[in-house]
Amino acid sequence: MQLEQYQEEHYPIAPGNGPGNEESVEHNITNPGYWLTRFMILRLLGLVYAIAFLVAINQVLPLIGSHGLTPVNLYLDRVTAAYGSVAAGFLRLPSLFWFSHSDAAFMILGWTGLLLALLVMAGYANAIIMAMLWVLYMSFVHVGQEWYGYGWEIQLTETGFLAIFLCPLLDMRPFPKRAPPFLIIILFRWLIFRIMFGASLIKLRGDAIWRNATALYYQFETQPIPGPLSRWFHFLPHTWLKAGVWFNHLAELVAPWFVFWPRLARHIAGVVIILFQLNIFLSGNLSFLNVLTVIPALACLDDGFWSRILPRQLVEKAQEASAHAIESKPMHTTAMVITIVIGLLSIRPAINLLSPRQIMNTSFDPLDLVNTYGAFGTVGKERLNVVLEGTMDNDTSDAAHWKPYIYKGLPVLLDQPSPQIAPYQLRLDWQMWFASMSTPNEYPWTLHLVYKLLHNDRDAVGLFAKDPFNGTPPRYIRAILYRYAFAPPGNPQGLWWKRERIDTWLPPMSANDKILLDFLKAEGWNP
Structure with missing residues (x-):
């Protein structure tokens, strides 16, 4: 680098040109530093x-x-x-x-x-x-x-x-x-x-x-x-x-x-x-x-x-x-x-x-x-969401009264506007977005999450917006895969989202479900 360029980059104001001096300001603009x-x-x-x-x-x-x-x-x-x-x-x-x-x-x-x-x-x-x-x-x-x-x-x-x-x-x-x-x-x-x-x-x-x-x-x-x-x-x-x-x-x-x-x-x-x-x-x-x-x-x-x-x-x-x-x-x-x-x-x-x-x-x-680096090399054409749902009923059918666990960022309720989260990050919500495009086999920790919710684990429940059961462990939890889409603005129902059910992502499980307990032990997550 030539001496003149170095001086322009690093010492834009000549000695003796103090603050407030008009010559100093002009020199700073024409020969700027960093x-x-x-x-x-x-x-x-x-x-x-x-x-x-x-x-x-x-x-x-x-x-x-x-x-x-x-x-x-x-x-x-x-x-x-x-x-x-x-x-x-x-x-x-x-x-x-x-x-x-x-x-x-x-x-x-x-x-x-x-x-x-x-x-x-x-x-x-x-x-x-x-x-x-x-x-x-x-x-x-x-x-x-x-x-x-x-x-x-x-x-x-x-x-x-x-x-x-x-x-x-x-x-x-x-x-x-x-x-x-x-x-x-x-x-x-x-x-x-x-x-x-x-x-x-x-x-x-x-x-x-x-x-x-x-x-x-x-x-x-x-x-x-x-x-x-x-x-x-x-x-x-x-x-x-x-x-x-x-x-x-x-x-x-x-x-x-x-x-x-x-x-x-x-x-x-x-x-x-x-x-x-x-x-x-x-x-x-x-x-x-x-x-x-x-x-x-x-x-x-x-x-x-x-x-x-x-x-x-x-x-x-x-x-x-x-x-x-x-x-x-x-x-x-x-x-x-x-x-x-x-x-x-x-x-x-x-x-x-x-x-x-x-x-x-x-x-x-x-x-x-x-x-x-890079992001969004491919863009999905539909929005899939896995929603965790629990019930206090002694029934695992759709007739039971299932309550959803509301995410802090991902959509669940249809009349729930999307919140401003960034620049903060909700790490569970992000991983559940990825999981919705895959299976529980590729996201085994979701079963650990279900187990913790079945025991009303305070830290796990705290990852959601609220506890739908107010401190009482639910009897069963399941996960349903939905397809979500934006509802047009100004719709008569005042909805932000519309959705349709696609499939059961995780079947209903209880706290003493043997398959669940055996899986957790195999992963080293001892109940």
Whole structure:
């Protein structure tokens, strides 16, 4: 990099041009750096971490705790057996929970992560804090099993790792005197390129309805957890929905190529990607994925952009830090080393992008440093839902009085509007959406869930919106597979959904059902 470019990127305000100086402001706009960009990236990443750890605090024990649906001790035992030793298992799936995976350990690490994330949100971050957040969250991901098997989990670990090297080692101030290393900004742009371009290719290769622009005829209705605006989007004119697909291709297929271009093209690309993520956020509940994806897109925007839209007081603080910047050779040397490492680890993900057998949401290294991403390579054309139902009657026929367990996000009641859940995530609801397209044999933990509901297990019942039996264990539980569809707005009955019964997904079972008890023992879930 030439000296002039380096100075423009890292020291946009000449010494002596203090805050409030008009010459300083003009210089900042024409020769921008990334002080405000770093500020925005870290604050938003702190928010995502806070949400992710809050989800863990609320749900990790019912899911993978000592009495969870898939207890972590059994999982670590299987990993140890598969790799031959605890040490080999740790090297393949690094996690602090190898040292202790008690329920107390889960809560201590979850609350520690939340508090550190809130500190970052408040504007105080350094490399040590960001490294702690990365290690803590990776520890949850690597023992989370299917509950943490989503692309945004490894995307958060990759994003969090890069953020470590944006910060000074010790200085926690919102605007430290050390400039953000430009090479790390480039790595964030490489990340958003892979996220967006990979998502585009998986769609174009995976399903003809993305190529003929009809995917949005179905996507809003059949997505995992629809949101309050999903029905409105679903009933838009088909011309608009086709235009939405073309906007999808613009943001995922075209815009990524401009994230490395000069300022104007790069700014436009960044704004297009951010607006696209905002649109997806409004149209459904995809956990914190869309907020997380905005973070690397922010690296397309420099301080010249932020100077025009952020409060002047904030801009002046960044200018003051820039004016008194201290060059940190260790930071830049570290950034160069990390860039080389990421470059080497990017070879396999890059080959995957070009492969006709492209895979998505996969890590290629034990630390999840460089991954491959993608979503909705295929779009379902009908919405299937498994609804768990219980009864107090001594009768297992349809004539019995069956009461449904109401999910917190998935539709059950026909007059129940879709709630706003994102950026929070309901991990049981997501897995039940997947299960509805499969069988209990592929989701054996659903039988463990039934057993727990038959005993009115507090943690299991707490995964639902409410207890239909008010603390009394039901006599029988079954699971029915339904086909759901949006009811047209303004229908006379005031319904949000309509549905039809397809089949019995799980037959009625009682607490002393021998087949159920034998299955649980075989799985190691001793009743």
